[in-house]
Amino acid sequence: MEPAPQLPNGFPDGRALCPVCSDFAMLRDGVIAPHDAYRGTSDPAEAADRAAWFNHVGWN
Numbered sequence: 001m002e003p004a005p006q007l008p009n010g011f012p013d014g015r016a017l018c019p020v021c022s023d024f025a026m027l028r029d030g031v032i033a034p035h036d037a038y039r040g041t042s043d044p045a046e047a048a049d050r051a052a053w054f055n056h057v058g059w060n
Contacts, residue, residue: 001030005057011049024050 003014004024015024016032023038041047 001027001032003027004053007049007053007056009049011053 001016004012004017006012006014012024014027016027017023018025018032018035018038021035021037023035025035026033041050
């Protein structure tokens with residue numbers, strides 16, 4: 001697995017999109033690192049970045 005494509009502002013900062021929970025998670029040796037399942041964000045900036053990413057890159 002490879003990091004997800006980045007937006008001009010750098011989001012998602014080298015993380016990969018988890019195909020199970022749609023979180024952007026760190027990679028370790030090409031494998032998504034263990035992480036909690038994505039349940040949404042309360043951070044308006046992250047929400048805007050996620051929306052922009054999915055609108056720009058889509059659900060590959």
